[in-house]
Amino acid sequence: MAHVLKNTALRLASVTPEPARNATPVVAAQNHGSDSATFPAQLPPALFRAERVSLRYETDDAVVQATRDVSFSIYQGDRFILLGPSGCGKSSLLKAAAGFITPQSGSFTLNGKAISGPGPDRVVVFQEFDQLAPWKTVLQNVVFALRASRTLGKVQAKERAEHYLHRVGLGQFLHAYPHTLSGGMKQRVAIARALAMEPAVLLMDEPFAALDALTRRKMQEELLQLWDETRVTLMFVTHSIEEALVVGNRILLLSPHPGRVRAELNSHEFGMDSAGSDAFQAATQRIHHLLFEEQIEPQPLPPRVASHHESV
Numbered sequence: 001m002a003h004v005l006k007n008t009a010l011r012l013a014s015v016t017p018e019p020a021r022n023a024t025p026v027v028a029a030q031n032h033g034s035d036s037a038t039f040p041a042q043l044p045p046a047l048f049r050a051e052r053v054s055l056r057y058e059t060d061d062a063v064v065q066a067t068r069d070v071s072f073s074i075y076q077g078d079r080f081i082l083l084g085p086s087g088c089g090k091s092s093l094l095k096a097a098a099g100f101i102t103p104q105s106g107s108f109t110l111n112g113k114a115i116s117g118p119g120p121d122r123v124v125v126f127q128e129f130d131q132l133a134p135w136k137t138v139l140q141n142v143v144f145a146l147r148a149s150r151t152l153g154k155v156q157a158k159e160r161a162e163h164y165l166h167r168v169g170l171g172q173f174l175h176a177y178p179h180t181l182s183g184g185m186k187q188r189v190a191i192a193r194a195l196a197m198e199p200a201v202l203l204m205d206e207p208f209a210a211l212d213a214l215t216r217r218k219m220q221e222e223l224l225q226l227w228d229e230t231r232v233t234l235m236f237v238t239h240s241i242e243e244a245l246v247v248g249n250r251i252l253l254l255s256p257h258p259g260r261v262r263a264e265l266n267s268h269e270f271g272m273d274s275a276g277s278d279a280f281q282a283a284t285q286r287i288h289h290l291l292f293e294e295q296i297e298p299q300p301l302p303p304r305v306a307s308h309h310e311s312v
């Protein structure tokens with residue numbers, strides 16, 4: 001029963017815009033990240049779901065198994081983090097969720113519909129600073145993406161682009177060219193462009209990893225502010241435990257290559273001001289331990305509970 005209660009707290013935490021502070025702070029589940037059979041029926045369905053996704057690359061020289069049987073559910077308004085060591089398949093999962101890679105087996109669904117390719121309902125922000133067309137101004141870059149999705153007319157696209165560029169603090173730089181911007185500013189344009197598409201899920205692949213520490217912190221803060229205003233559903237890849245705890249409300253831990261679900265954690269209690277606190281340090285160490293040291297062996301389970309859970 002305790003398993004079900006803990007997991008219920010986790011799920012409840014994930015479906016409310018900002019989860020209750022008294023929810024179980026960190027809950028871990030090995031494999032089968034979310035098993036709907038163990039939760040009450042009144043919870044809303046997942047917005048986005050990965051079901052036993054295995055990803056494999058085949059080249060002339062080698063076959064690389066990137067992930068194996070990865071399952072998870074993302075709920076409306078989640079800031080869902082994929083966290084794991086280098087090479088565990090985080091980026092591959094994100095690209096597959098975006099529809100750029102077809103799973104070897106398993107599936108992704110958005111609002112219950114199978115994903116079979118890229119779509120404007122899933123927009124990606126990458127780490128690289130060269131995501132913008134250098135011959136277009138900041139405004140033109142965003143308008144171009146909106147027009148390419150064929151959902152808006154010229155005037156509407158320009159209005160929407162200006163709105164989101166103001167929102168990320170670039171109102172003064174609408175007519176600047178990308179080469180005149182700092183790395184952080186270019187990432188803001190990429191984020192504004194993605195937000196302007198008003199996707200169902202915003203996919204972010206280590207978007208701040210190439211920034212210096214101060215700018216990275218500022219961008220994390222701004223992202224949280226933007227989330228507060230928009231409540232956009234995020235799927236965010238990082239290999240930084242601290243970033244995962246600060247940015248996310250739920251964290252999926254992946255084991256080293258090939259990536260499998262190691263644990264699922266509830267991290268909504270941490271924010272920008274948490275770093276350095278005892279609870280934050282303890283959570284960081286616990287995650288580190290889960291990722292790199294602890295071998296979780298499957299335990300005998302009570303009926304109808306598909307995975308081993310533990311609280312931290």
Ligand SMILES: Nc1ncnc2c1ncn2[C@@H]1O[C@H](COP(=O)(O)OP(=O)(O)OP(=O)(O)O)[C@@H](O)[C@H]1O
Binds near residue numbers: 057064089093
């Ligand atoms: N296009 C590709 N062709 C062949 N193998 C690939 C390709 N892309 C990724 N891989 C391999 O798949 C595995 C997972 O890579 P992926 O980039 O998804 O991991 P990651 O967790 O995002 O790593 P990092 O944190 O270092 O970016 C790695 O072994 C990688 O070498």
